[in-house]
Amino acid sequence: MDNENENRKEEQAYLTRVLSEIKIKLGFLQERVGGLKDRVIDLRKNFWEDVTVNIDEPDDVIETQASLKQQAELLSERERNHGQVSKQIKTLHRLKDSPYFGRIDFLDQNEKKPEKIYIGIGALMDQEEDDFFVYDWRAPISSLYYDYPPGPAKYETVEGTIEGEVKLKRQFIIRQGELKGMFDTGVTIGDHLLQRVLGDNATATMKSIVATIQREQNQIIRNEKSKLLIVQGVAGSGKTSAALQRVAYLLYRYRETITAENVLLFSPNPLFNSYVATVLPELGEENMRQGTLYDYLHHRLGSQLKIESPFDQMEYFLTAKKDDHYQSRIEGVTYKAGLSYRKLMDQFIQHLSKQGLQFKNITFRGEVLISKTDIAAYFYRLDARQSVPTRMEHVAEWVRNSLNEREQEEREKAWVTEEVGYLDKEEFLNVHQELQKGYRFNEDTFDDFSREEELLKKRLVERKFKPLKRKVMQLRFVDIKATFIQLLDNWNEQNMVEGSMPENWLFLKENTKAHLLNNELPWEDATAYLYFFDQLIGSHVNKTMSHVFIDEAQDYSAFQFAYLKLIFPRARFTLLGDYNQAIYAHALSEDTLLSGGLEDQHELITLTRSYRSTKPIVEFTKDLIAGGQDIEAFNRDGDKPVLYQFESIEKKQERMVEVVQGYQEKGYQTIAIIGKSMKECQQIYQDLKDKLPVQLLTVETYTFQKGLLILPAYLAKGIEFDAVILYDASKHNYGEELERNLFYTACTRAMHELSLFAIGEPSLFIQVVDPDKYEKKQ
Numbered sequence: 097m098d099n100e101n102e103n104r105k106e107e108q109a110y111l112t113r114v115l116s117e118i119k120i121k122l123g124f125l126q127e128r129v130g131g132l133k134d135r136v137i138d139l140r141k142n143f144w145e146d147v148t149v150n151i152d153e154p155d156d157v158i159e160t161q162a163s164l165k166q167q168a169e170l171l172s173e174r175e176r177n178h179g180q181v182s183k184q185i186k187t188l189h190r191l192k193d194s195p196y197f198g199r200i201d202f203l204d205q206n207e208k209k210p211e212k213i214y215i216g217i218g219a220l221m222d223q224e225e226d227d228f229f230v231y232d233w234r235a236p237i238s239s240l241y242y243d244y245p246p247g248p249a250k251y252e253t254v255e256g257t258i259e260g261e262v263k264l265k266r267q268f269i270i271r272q273g274e275l276k277g278m279f280d281t282g283v284t285i286g287d288h289l290l291q292r293v294l295g296d297n298a299t300a301t302m303k304s305i306v307a308t309i310q311r312e313q314n315q316i317i318r319n320e321k322s323k324l325l326i327v328q329g330v331a332g333s334g335k336t337s338a339a340l341q342r343v344a345y346l347l348y349r350y351r352e353t354i355t356a357e358n359v360l361l362f363s364p365n366p367l368f369n370s371y372v373a374t375v376l377p378e379l380g381e382e383n384m385r386q387g388t389l390y391d392y393l394h395h396r397l398g399s400q401l402k403i404e405s406p407f408d409q410m411e412y413f414l415t416a417k418k419d420d421h422y423q424s425r426i427e428g429v430t431y432k433a434g435l436s437y438r439k440l441m442d443q444f445i446q447h448l449s450k451q452g453l454q455f456k457n458i459t460f461r462g463e464v465l466i467s468k469t470d471i472a473a474y475f476y477r478l479d480a481r482q483s484v485p486t487r488m489e490h491v492a493e494w495v496r497n498s499l500n501e502r503e504q505e506e507r508e509k510a511w512v513t514e515e516v517g518y519l520d521k522e523e524f525l526n527v528h529q530e531l532q533k534g535y536r537f538n539e540d541t542f543d544d545f546s547r548e549e550e551l552l553k554k555r556l557v558e559r560k561f562k563p564l565k566r567k568v569m570q571l572r573f574v575d576i577k578a579t580f581i582q583l584l585d586n587w588n589e590q591n592m593v594e595g596s597m598p599e600n601w602l603f604l605k606e607n608t609k610a611h612l613l614n615n616e617l618p619w620e621d622a623t624a625y626l627y628f629f630d631q632l633i634g635s636h637v638n639k640t641m642s643h644v645f646i647d648e649a650q651d652y653s654a655f656q657f658a659y660l661k662l663i664f665p666r667a668r669f670t671l672l673g674d675y676n677q678a679i680y681a682h683a684l685s686e687d688t689l690l691s692g693g694l695e696d697q698h699e700l701i702t703l704t705r706s707y708r709s710t711k712p713i714v715e716f717t718k719d720l721i722a723g724g725q726d727i728e729a730f731n732r733d734g735d736k737p738v739l740y741q742f743e744s745i746e747k748k749q750e751r752m753v754e755v756v757q758g759y760q761e762k763g764y765q766t767i768a769i770i771g772k773s774m775k776e777c778q779q780i781y782q783d784l785k786d787k788l789p790v791q792l793l794t795v796e797t798y799t800f801q802k803g804l805l806i807l808p809a810y811l812a813k814g815i816e817f818d819a820v821i822l823y824d825a826s827k828h829n830y831g832e833e834l835e836r837n838l839f840y841t842a843c844t845r846a847m848h849e850l851s852l853f854a855i856g857e858p859s860l861f862i863q864v865v866d867p868d869k870y871e872k873k874q
């Protein structure tokens with residue numbers, strides 16, 4: 097006990113010292129930043145006064161340039177300094193509240209005395225900048241804290257491996273600068289800090305896990321060698337958390353070369369974007385770029401075609417089971433997700449290199465200026481050893497030149513003379529002034545009028561041709577849609593050199609064709625179409641992205657991933673997902689991205705420990721899926737999930753209101769009533785809106801807020817709630833494989849409480865759960 101008190105006193109003294117150091121530093125930096133700011137403003141104001149400008153002689157010009165350069169460098173250095181100091185100030189402000197969360201005492205094998213290493217979300221040095229009061233959690237030495245219990249340990253630095261022994265590992269809870277708690281791991285049983293953190297209520301934004309990163313998560317965060325890192329992690333195992341910490345780590349580790357602009361995260365839905373938006377700023381880093389695959393496809397193709405969203409596709413599969421084409425569409429989705437479809441497409445593109453490309457007439461005022469046949473003829477006269485996109489560029493150049501000629505001819509046409517007459521005065525004046533300027537030193541101008549008219553005609557035709565030329569630059573004269581329809585119509589088994597046509601090709605092609613003719617693109621066709629598009633006119637390759645993260649990667653098809661690799665050729669990829677949460681029809685095929693079976697070179701990390709839910713909830717959800725026995729629950733206590741069974745909907749709703757009220761009384765602030773489809777959620781909303789203060793979340797909801805929410809399982813992906821209610825867990829509602837994963841996804845959103853409501857027999861998924869793992873109530 098004495099020892100404990102002694103330790104606490106010692107830590108309190110250290111904390112006081114660190115806090116006072118932060119205060120001194122803050123005062124000093126604030127003064128400095130003020131001065132710097134003034135100097136930057138001064139420098140900007142007096143920029144030209146301090147530069148020697150003389151351009152009379154060549155030597156003077158050189159001197160002027162040098163002087164300008166020097167002044168600009170000075171300014172940008174001051175601005176940089178100002179930026180750095182401001183950043184330091186922000187870090188200090190964050191540290192003021194909680195300067196560190198961990199300590200290790202490490203005895204380097206080449207030293208005599210262990211060194212005390214305090215670890216926080218940012219570094220703090222002493223005033224001489226010699227020693228660290230606090231190390232940044234991303235510093236090489238800090239990895240010891242995450243990777244080792246007391247005992248032998250090592251860490252990597254640029255100079256090599258440092259070996260030694262961790263003599264002590266201590267965790268702290270410091271809030272508003274006060275030491276609220278401290279635990280030595282290896283002495284106390286269980287992870288106190290993690291228990292406390294996980295027991296907190298859910299928030300509308302995700303929390304950073306920096307103080308409690310687990311060893312296996314740290315491997316993901318600090319992974320530097322893999323070009324493709326695949327993380328298969330069970331629900332709630334911290335995949336998204338690890339991904340965000342990894343972004344922060346990479347931004348620190350490669351701060352000289354990578355900024356937030358070079359990192360991109362593909363997220364499952366817009367709601368998720370807002371959910372994770374605060375993690376990086378909390379860690380003092382800027383947010384990476386973020387979006388959904390749908391956003392990208394829409395951005396690229398949305399002006400030409402109406403793209404079905406993955407959510408609409410999902411709604412179809414959940415609600416249109418009676419549709420005649422239901423099964424065929426599922427088969428189509430599965431086929432189009434695979435790489436054999438790409439192979440088929442590649443063979444067709446190869447064939448297009450010789451014949452079959454479709455073009456559009458280039459027309460102007462109803463007249464064909466360059467016909468599609470002429471364009472095709474020009475294209476196929478070009479050297480076939482060049483790629484299709486390269487040839488397209490040559491065609492574009494030829495079209496542009498032809499258009500320039502036509503533009504000149506056009507000026508002589510009657511409509512031009514007529515329209516020039518309608519131009520407003522200002523244009524005449526402009527042209528007049530322009531000609532005047534040109535003739536400033538020439539009195540000899542007797543044909544002013546005709547020159548003015550010439551110039552006006554030129555301007556007018558130029559203006560009219562501009563949109564046409566822009567379209568040519570964008571290669572819009574290639575009729576991608578018609579060429580794609582050619583693929584659908586004419587491609588057959590005999591053309592295939594490798595692989596074969598799918599069995600239900602007839603249905604697939606007719607279905608896609610019908611949509612395309614309507615200017616629509618089903619979700620399962622969208623990536624393939626864009627791939628095809630890029631193969632014909634050149635892909636929109638992004639070479640600046642150095643890291644691409646794909647969260648919920650189980651929902652991406654092999655084709656989609658192959659496409660992403662193509663457009664981000666320089667990026668390293670981190671894929672995070674859980675095959676038990678695969679909810680899209682295409683993702684139910686044999687080999688998923690997460691098994692790694694589709695990729696040659698990759699590193700696979702598997703996370704089996706679940707942190708989100710209480711132990712009783714995890715124990716329950718384990719029985720819902722195959723292989724669930726491998727999931728390890730974090731030891732956090734709570735109530736068993738409850739299955740409420742009724743015979744009538746009125747009784748069920750009455751009870752649901754009571755359950756919600758009970759949750760509210762317990763202080764839970766995010767309570768989700770989860771439905772299977774949006775259609776079901778709309779109904780739930782109608783049923784409950786007069787009884788409870790519910791809010792319906794849709795695909796258009798861009799910010800996640802606290803409260804009592806109704807949402808479909810597919811929108812709840814990646815998010816968590818204090819309490820979850822499954823609105824209809826009856827047998828008729830959840831029965832098929834696709835629904836199993838949705839059901840599992842919905843249940844695993846719960847942190848503290850889970851209730852399932854059923855009318856009549858419960859879902860078969862529940863019926864196989866060990867009855868000891870849940871309670872039955874009415």
Ligand SMILES: Nc1ncnc2c1ncn2[C@@H]1O[C@H](COP(=O)(O)OP(=O)(O)OP(=O)(O)O)[C@@H](O)[C@H]1O
Binds near residue numbers: 305308
């Ligand atoms: N090391 C950790 N320390 C503290 N909390 C953690 C840790 N790892 C995970 N958590 C918490 O567990 C919950 C689940 O984490 P996260 O959402 O990152 O998991 P996930 O694997 O992406 O889940 P899912 O696949 O189910 O969406 C979050 O509340 C997160 O803060």
